Amino acid sequence: MNRTVVVVVLVILGLGGLFLALRPDTTSSGDPTETPADEPRERIYDVAIEGGAMNPDEISAEEGNFVTLRLTSESPVEVHLHGYDLEEEVSAGEETELSFEADATGQFEIEDHETEAQLGTLLVQPR
Amino acid sequence: MRRALVPILTPLLLLPLVPQPALAHGFGQSYDLPLPLWLYLYGAGAAVLASFVPISLFSGKRKSGEDAPYLYSRFDLLRIKFLRAVLTSQTLLLGLRLLSVGLFLLVVLTGLLGRQNADANFAPTFVWIIWWVGLGFFTAFVGNVWPLVNPWKVLFEWAEALVRRLGARNGLELREPYPASWGLWPSVALYGVFVWVENVFPGSSTPVYIAVLVLTYSVLVWGGMVVYGKETWLRRGEVFSVFFGLLARFAPTEVRVRYPKLCRGCSDACGTVEKGCVNCYECFARAAPEDRELNLRPPAVGLSRPEPVPPGGVFFVIVVLAGVAFDGLLETPLWNELRRDFSLPQVVGLVALPLVFFAVYLGFVKLSQLFGGGTGGLRRFAAAYVYSLVPIAVAYQVAHYYTLLLVQGQGIIRHVSDPFGWGWDFFGTAGYSIDPGVVGAAFVWYSQVALIVAGHVVAVYLAHLVALRLFEDPGRALRSQLPMLALMILYTVFSLWIISQPIVIEDQAVETAPQEDAAQPAPIEKLREPPMPDIP
Numbered sequence: 001m002n003r004t005v006v007v008v009v010l011v012i013l014g015l016g017g018l019f020l021a022l023r024p025d026t027t028s029s030g031d032p033t034e035t036p037a038d039e040p041r042e043r044i045y046d047v048a049i050e051g052g053a054m055n056p057d058e059i060s061a062e063e064g065n066f067v068t069l070r071l072t073s074e075s076p077v078e079v080h081l082h083g084y085d086l087e088e089e090v091s092a093g094e095e096t097e098l099s100f101e102a103d104a105t106g107q108f109e110i111e112d113h114e115t116e117a118q119l120g121t122l123l124v125q126p127r
Numbered sequence: 128m129r130r131a132l133v134p135i136l137t138p139l140l141l142l143p144l145v146p147q148p149a150l151a152h153g154f155g156q157s158y159d160l161p162l163p164l165w166l167y168l169y170g171a172g173a174a175v176l177a178s179f180v181p182i183s184l185f186s187g188k189r190k191s192g193e194d195a196p197y198l199y200s201r202f203d204l205l206r207i208k209f210l211r212a213v214l215t216s217q218t219l220l221l222g223l224r225l226l227s228v229g230l231f232l233l234v235v236l237t238g239l240l241g242r243q244n245a246d247a248n249f250a251p252t253f254v255w256i257i258w259w260v261g262l263g264f265f266t267a268f269v270g271n272v273w274p275l276v277n278p279w280k281v282l283f284e285w286a287e288a289l290v291r292r293l294g295a296r297n298g299l300e301l302r303e304p305y306p307a308s309w310g311l312w313p314s315v316a317l318y319g320v321f322v323w324v325e326n327v328f329p330g331s332s333t334p335v336y337i338a339v340l341v342l343t344y345s346v347l348v349w350g351g352m353v354v355y356g357k358e359t360w361l362r363r364g365e366v367f368s369v370f371f372g373l374l375a376r377f378a379p380t381e382v383r384v385r386y387p388k389l390c391r392g393c394s395d396a397c398g399t400v401e402k403g404c405v406n407c408y409e410c411f412a413r414a415a416p417e418d419r420e421l422n423l424r425p426p427a428v429g430l431s432r433p434e435p436v437p438p439g440g441v442f443f444v445i446v447v448l449a450g451v452a453f454d455g456l457l458e459t460p461l462w463n464e465l466r467r468d469f470s471l472p473q474v475v476g477l478v479a480l481p482l483v484f485f486a487v488y489l490g491f492v493k494l495s496q497l498f499g500g501g502t503g504g505l506r507r508f509a510a511a512y513v514y515s516l517v518p519i520a521v522a523y524q525v526a527h528y529y530t531l532l533l534v535q536g537q538g539i540i541r542h543v544s545d546p547f548g549w550g551w552d553f554f555g556t557a558g559y560s561i562d563p564g565v566v567g568a569a570f571v572w573y574s575q576v577a578l579i580v581a582g583h584v585v586a587v588y589l590a591h592l593v594a595l596r597l598f599e600d601p602g603r604a605l606r607s608q609l610p611m612l613a614l615m616i617l618y619t620v621f622s623l624w625i626i627s628q629p630i631v632i633e634d635q636a637v638e639t640a641p642q643e644d645a646a647q648p649a650p651i652e653k654l655r656e657p658p659m660p661d662i663p
Binding site: 003004007008010011014015018019022023024063082083084085103104105106107108109123124125126 | 160165172179180562569
């Protein structure tokens with residue numbers, strides 16, 4: 001019985017120690033230009049839709065960012081952002097803005113609403 | 128009967144593939160971010176470390192017990208007057224059955240007649256998320272209600288009661304003898320087909336295909352019940368009864384007939400009834416109300432009960448373990464690369480994965496036997512250990528799917544108001560939009576790792592109970608544990624690895640590429656490459 005208690009204590013200590021050792025240091029890794037965490041940043045991306053794909057095809061934002069996608073396309077397309085469930089008509093050769101607050105973390109598909117083919121992905125990382 | 132099914136199944140297989148994104152897990156995309164590398168490493172390390180707890184619990188024990196797996200504490204909920212009144216209420220039971228049959232009919236009707244859009248139709252969300260994922264969780268963590276509400280069983284019973292009233296004394300069952308060698312193999316095959324429909328079939332989220340598949344399966348179930356008898360088919364060939372029955376072994380509740388001798392005559396599938404007649408649903412249904420117990424018990428102990436495993440029984444568990452992993456594996460970059468390089472169809476993975484799992488499992492069981500110096504057939508050992516792996520699969524299933532249930536499951540709020548997508552608004556919830564942010568990514572990551580490590584610890588504990596039963600000597604039991612422990616760490620780390628991989632959404636554009644506008648040649652090479660996030 002005593003041995004079990006010792007093992008349980010050691011395992012708990014080990015689990016805790018391992019956690020602290022592996023966890024990345026979040027307090028000092030911040031980029032120096034970053035505004036304080038409680039002040040959401042604005043992020044603007046220029047996104048070109050060509051040949052059935054976005055360029056860049058991956059948009060990476062942080063939780064709480066105000067994200068604006070400046071969309072341009074060579075042909076008219078209806079862009080659908082899953083999860084946030086936003087839709088935006090983009091006419092050929094005209095810049096259209098899609099803005100939202102990235103309040104939900106996760107990876108969200110961005111697709112052509114008509115063909116349901118994937119154009120790209122929005123990644124929202126937790127803070 | 129089998130021949131009669133061919134004309135029904137053939138047109139289904141020939142249905143043109145719809146140009147829709149092939150979503151894994153039937154319907155609904157999970158928004159989960161892949162587990163960060165450091166947490167994956169932590170989970171793997173934690174699984175190894177935490178394994179010492181269940182092992183130390185045993186190593187000091189003097190005696191192994193033949194009876195140990197049967198002696199767990201339990202509490203009969205029916206002893207509480209209020210609970211007894213509620214849980215044994217015939218009105219409640221009838222209500223649940225009517226609800227279940229109603230939902231069954233609604234799935235078929237919305238599938239056939241409703242708008243053919245997964246986001247506007249009741250059937251895909253209900254079948255893939257609420258029923259398959261939700262009821263699975265409920266069975267594993269609360270208890271098995273499927274034998275009470277199974278719509279195929281309920282409808283068959285109603286039909287039989289009607290037929291008897293009309294004067295047919297023998298009812299509907301022909302009661303042909305079920306070949307003993309078939310065992311659970313019909314369920315193995317059906318589970319394989321189910322996993323294919325869920326993960327590979329591109330029409331899995333199309334309402335009409337769901338309805339057609341449900342109807343096809345209904346013909347099969349009722350055919351099986353007519354030919355071999357309702358109870359035999361529910362035990363052997365009704366794959367969902369078999370599947371939920373497996374999960375029910377993990378559940379913290381059990382149904383038990385108070386005196387095992389009451390079970391002796393009623394079925395050959397109730398296992399070792401001398402040590403207690405547990406979760407033998409047909410015996411339970413037949414027992415007098417005062418002989419029934421509905422017990423609370425420690426979770427997962429049902430998996431350690433030694434019971435005769437029918438032919439195909441070990442393979443069924445392996446297919447379930449592999450099927451759970453298959454869905455996640457399909458979305459990993461590694462699998463997608465393999466598939467591209469060797470141009471493998473998904474079906475190859477579907478067939479190969481259970482075989483690989485089975486071979487690995489048998490290898491480790493053999494090692495365990497050698498380490499412990501055990502005698503007796505490999506078959507006996509393989510059957511004894513197989514259930515102990517189930518907690519890892521349950522934990523992985525929950526880790527992998529719970530956000531899907533919480534996020535995409537919200538869709539049902541909208542669908543109950545407008546099941547057909549015809550613009551109805553029964554309850555005023557048709558305009559509900561899904562909130563994707565119910566659970567934050569950081570919480571999801573920690574809970575996923577915690578769940579999988581906890582499942583692993585339970586599995587190691589169960590495997591050790593099995594070893595104590597197989598080997599009289601605790602020392603030998605402990606040695607025999609090492610290979611099983613290695614296997615479990617392997618399976619746990621594999622589960623963690625899957626959820627740490629960036630999800631590759633298979634782009635149906637690859638398969639439908641010829642549809643591209645001819646005037647505007649598509650860069651095929653580019654289309655072939657699914658967008659692949661960088662591996663951190």
